[in-house]
């Protein structure tokens with residue numbers, strides 16, 4: 001049987017035709033008035049649509065469309081939204097007034113495996129996707145020239161379905177792309193654009209879909225095409241789906257195919273941002289393109305790519321980083337190694353942190369070919385420098401060129417509209433959240449003037465909504481199991497609006513320890529059922545389909561709901577997604593976060609909760625390590641190391657019970673004559689004012705721009721001159737051929753035994769460079785304190801100056817004036833010095849005195 005399909009579009013009356021345009025842009029997802037517009041048309045259908053306006057418009061009856069087009073109030077509302085939308089699209093944003101010279105051609109291409117932009121566009125799984133989605137939205141708001149590249153999954157989203165035993169099963173709903181806010185990309189002839197990609201010995205094709213995210217575009221590659229053999233059609237079937245072989249194919253499609261797609265559309269980014277290692281193969285295609293277009297050799301093209309690429313790592317555990325068997329990599333990447341003009345061994349070494357590594361690591365590839373590297377919180381930056389030190393074996397850990405840019409959230413996507421209204425009235429000078437500078441602390445200072453009872457009322461409205469949603473979800477779940485009416489009735493009584501409510505929602509990766517709270521059930525029983533200060537918990541989260549231990553956690557918590565001690569007081573809500581996340585972060589009193597330090601690279605859900613006034617109870621990990629012990633929230637444990645995992649879990653679960661019992665609950669139940677917890681509300685205000693202005697993606701994207709993109713772009717322009725690139729290449733050759741002979745010896749005058757602060761000390765070095773000209777190196781003194789590992793762990797670098805000559809050696813000197821008392825150490829070294837590059841660390845030529 002051959003089935004033919006065609007699409008019927010709704011026939012919108014002229015005066016409301018704008019709805020179609022609105023439904024085609026994800027802008028609506030962070031503009032409450034736009035959401036409200038859809039909601040007004042048909043609230044039940046809007047909820048059923050999973051906030052997908054494209055599907056929604058197609059499902060409204062023609063009669064209802066006629067009705068609303070005759071409803072003056074509706075049409076006025078629509079016209080206001082239309083005006084806002086056009087104003088947004090036409091205005092230029094922060095970037096316009098902050099851009100630097102020479103940025104006429106500036107454009108960043110941002111690559112990520114997943115994007116959480118809205119629940120109507122299910123191509124995300126967890127925090128990484130949320131971050132990419134929020135990055136897009138903030139780039140749009142700021143007017144930053146940026147485009148996204150990702151994959152177009154038929155099944156981009158795993159739905160969690162608990163069976164009667166509380167065991168997690170999964171459904172993989174198919175995306176109905178005809179009714180999603182995406183648009184096929186066409187070529188100049190009006191045909192669907194096709195990109196060809198070499199995949200091992202085969203050639204496959206990908207089509208391209210565009211998503212509008214406010215002012216910017218996200219392009220998604222799709223291999224589900226007639227012209228591909230069946231096994232290739234399913235490459236993009238499922239997010240993180242299939243075996244290792246399919247995973248590497250996905251990464252070839254994203255990285256190689258993504259770069260080719262941009263070229264096919266005539267888009268010429270100057271900067272590439274690799275968000276997590278999955279897309280690192282893009283570096284190879286860029287090198288190939290540059291070699292061909294500019295007639296350069298591998299090393300020269302690699303210099304250009306390295307100088308213009310940004311890489312963000314997200315995984316603080318080696319095993320969690322993407323590793324492949326080199327044989328598998330060879331199957332798909334050998335053709336590219338050939339095009340890059342390097343041997344297979346040379347290619348493989350790009351993915352190894354040390355020559356003996358048995359696997360090819362995408363993170364290492366990205367680190368070796370991107371000059372701007374970062375972790376996603378300060379602590380994660382430190383961890384990353386330690387984790388990847390092997391790539392720069394002769395560099396002290398503190399100098400490893402991986403910095404940190406702390407994650408954030410797109411505040412207006414996560415703030416409830418009730419809170420938004422409240423802040424507008426008291427803190428934003430009557431302006432909308434989308435028209436204030438949320439990164440300015442002054443924007444938030446007016447939060448202090450919100451009357452405590454008004455604030456508390458708004459909080460309770462959201463809490464009621466959370467409770468109602470949890471009840472409704474549970475009811476549906478019970479109906480699915482065929483439960484009887486009495487049981488179903490009980491679902492409408494779970495959770496109490498006036499009880500202290502603590503939320504925990506995140507992926508059930510085991511390091512996040514969703515089970516920590518249940519370490520001592522008797523203690524938990526006493527805590528929850530304390531008649532003076534009762535407590536309830538709302539949990540949600542999915543385990544990875546292959547993670548049996550994570551699924552055990554899900555089962556455990558979902559079963560504990562039946563324990564008479566906890567029934568109605570500990571609730572597990574099925575199928576954690578963006579929608580549920582919003583209800584939770586907007587409605588709980590306290591957000592609980594208890595990962596094993598330092599395994600949570602950043603975490604972002606706590607930032608969402610904090611913006612809505614929830615207080616935090618968290619381990620000092622990820623972003624919370626930067627807020628730390630404070631007087632408006634609570635930290636679990638410190639930064640100590642434990643002897644065993646059991647000891648750690650015991651100590652930290654005890655800490656959770658104690659803090660809740662002795663500090664959180666008493667504060668929550670301390671009420672004034674109007675039953676308002678004034679002191680609690682003052683904590684909420686302090687928390688919002690401290691957290692919201694910094695832990696947001698506007699600040700984060702600005703940081704990426706100021707610290708990375710703008711520099712990478714500058715180097716793009718500098719290195720667009722082949723002569724400069726060849727210059728670098730010449731120096732590199734001389735350095736590589738002669739470095740083995742360079743050496744440095746300390747010949748400083750003997751130090752006074754008693755040196756005082758303010759005294760000067762001369763450091764002097766004898767340096768042998770052989771055939772390397774002096775201007776090709778920097779002679780440096782690293783001054784600091786020697787740590788237990790023999791590294792210099794703190795201090796500074798000083799460039800020494802050449803003051804003389806001694807036969808075939810050069811004399812370098814510098815004068816220092818110690819400012820701290822106590823022991824000081826220094827080490828002398830020679831570092832290559834090559835102009836036009838962002839730093840001197842790749843490939844690294846450094847010689848220490850030995």
Ligand SMILES: *Cc1c(COP(=O)(O)O)cnc(C)c1O
Pocket residue numbers: 125126127128130505506507576577578581582602603604605606608
């Ligand atoms: C915010 C969010 C996450 C990430 O939260 P973490 O704190 O990083 O665990 C994951 N999933 C959804 C649906 C979210 O909204």
